[in-house]
Amino acid sequence: MDLDARPYRYFVTVAEKLSFRRAAEAHNISQPALSAQIRELERRLGFPLFTRTRHNVELTAQGTLFLDNARRIILETALIGRAAEEIRRDWLRVGIAHHMAGIPERNALIDSFLAARPDNRLRIHGRAPAQLYQELADGMIEVAINLEVAGSGASRSAVETGMADEFPRIVLGRRPVALAVPPGHAFHGVDAVALSQLDGCRIGSLSRAHGVRLSEVIARGLRQAGAELVNLPEGDAPALIRYAPIFGIPVISLGWFAMPEEREGGRLKQVAVEGLGIETELVAIRSRRPARAAVDRFWDLMKEGAGDAAGALPQAGVTPVRPSEPNPPRPSP
Incomplete structure (x- = not known):
């Protein structure tokens, strides 16, 4: 054109x-x-x-x-x-936060949509988390998939505040923030550690790749427990898992990315942190603009599969969550 x-x-x-x-x-x-x-x-x-x-x-x-x-x-x-x-060609424009290609639930949703409706044209746009909300507001994308800290608007950065809550959303699943522990570390032999046990522990730190607010909330919780956060060569969640056995220290695990296959010396182990109380949500968000048929079909698929997606990756502490809207209608008295 x-x-x-x-x-x-x-x-x-x-x-x-x-x-x-x-x-x-x-x-x-x-x-x-x-x-x-x-x-x-x-x-x-x-x-x-x-x-x-x-x-x-x-x-x-x-x-x-x-x-x-x-x-x-x-x-x-x-x-x-x-x-x-x-x-004109009825392309469905979906924005997905960077570093999410390794999340099985994300891939299952996309694959299911394409398999169910091969006639639909789908365009995936990789974006920084804060960009997703702006592009939804501007009409550049119609649906976004992102990782957020579970909870209210406090889970979002200053860039997102005042914008994210304007959009209907579906919570596709929830994971507790935990540690990915390499073989040989003292925590590798247990399933969970108390928050007090992190005092003085060196932990690979999450960068802002998954959003400013998400990294800030997790970092603050660990620092308050006395942990020493270590910046590794790369700070996105999949990279942290890769670097944990190289540096021999636990790293932050968001719970969405599979641990690597067993290597020499054993494999990484996900260890819960009792008392940390931080969870992340895989969320789908849509624009409030008038929707085309392709958008409605994609949204309906995510509503139907929300519970299944939340349980697709068996891990300790997984909490399936059914779809919800930001302001659901109240029942009539």
Whole structure:
């Protein structure tokens, strides 16, 4: 789809090549046709873009100032064109937080939707957690899947506050925050440790990859228990699991990512932390804008599969949660 950014593309090409002839060749049009397009653009803008002599073409001062704007118009027009094409073809636009590709429940939902409705076109957009809410509000995506701290609006960062609660949501499942403990560590031989046992313990720390608020809440809870948080080379949850046996220390486990297969010396063990009291939720969120049929079908599938998704990965402490809306209707008296 072309929203007629051609005059701007012609202008940029002439500006880069400083030749109408070479620009016309690059766009496979005649030089007179390209020159006419540039003259019309200059007329619409109200200022000249080039100074022309018999042998040279140079940008005017106004043309130099306008060049970056023209490049931006070309980029924005391409993005708008792709969005319009997705709408025309009924693409379902789903935003999913980065680092979630390894969550079986997330993958099962996507796969089930595609298997049930192969006629539906689906486009997955990877985003930072805070971006998901903004793009829902802006209509850039229609559904988002994210990990959040379980609870109310206090579970969200300042960027998300005041925006996240505006959207209907389904809680697909809940996991307690725990520790992934490598073989050889004192905690590896137990199923759970008391919060007081973390005093002085070195623990691999979660970065902000899964959201500012999520990392802050977990870090604060562990520091209050006296734990020493250690920054490893990468701080997203799957990477922490990978680094735990290398550094020989427990790391934060969100509970959603499978432990690696047994390696030399044994395998990682998930150990509960009694008294920590922090859980994460896998949530689906949708825009309040008028929904297309594809959005409703995807949402209905998530409602139906919420309980199954929560129990798909057997782990200690898993709490299946049925779908819910932020403000469910109250029963009539």
